[in-house]
Amino acid sequence: MRYKEIETESALVELLTNNKQIVYYAFQHLDFSKVEHLAKEKIFSDCIFLGCHIPGSVYALLEKDCLEFPMIDVPFNPFMNSLYNRETLFKGYQPGNPESYEDTPDQVIYLNYLN
Secondary structure, eight states: OOEEEEEHHHHHHHHHHHSSSSSEEEESSSSSSGGGGHHTOOOESSEESSOBBHHHHHHBBBBBTEEOOOOOOOOSTHHHHOOOOHHHHTTBBBBBBGGGGSSSSSHHHHHHHHH
């Protein structure tokens, strides 16, 4: 089964407003405390939560077949929904200015990996 991705607060609000059962959804980096009032009396089944903040009242609504991957403390998004590309990795790099590489996502991710 292909999961439907929810990555914005507005998409989450729309989903919770229009559905009683929430099945086969993947939520990425969302704060469910902002929509607690909309989530009550919903049923979450076979969903994936990637780096989401889930308050206890919402957590209690999750069926046992839901998966939660908590946010980890790293200087990048560990739950990208696509591969990195050249533009993303070298954002901020200025050709001819080697020092500008130090602040690029590529270097930040690499240094985090080494540590």
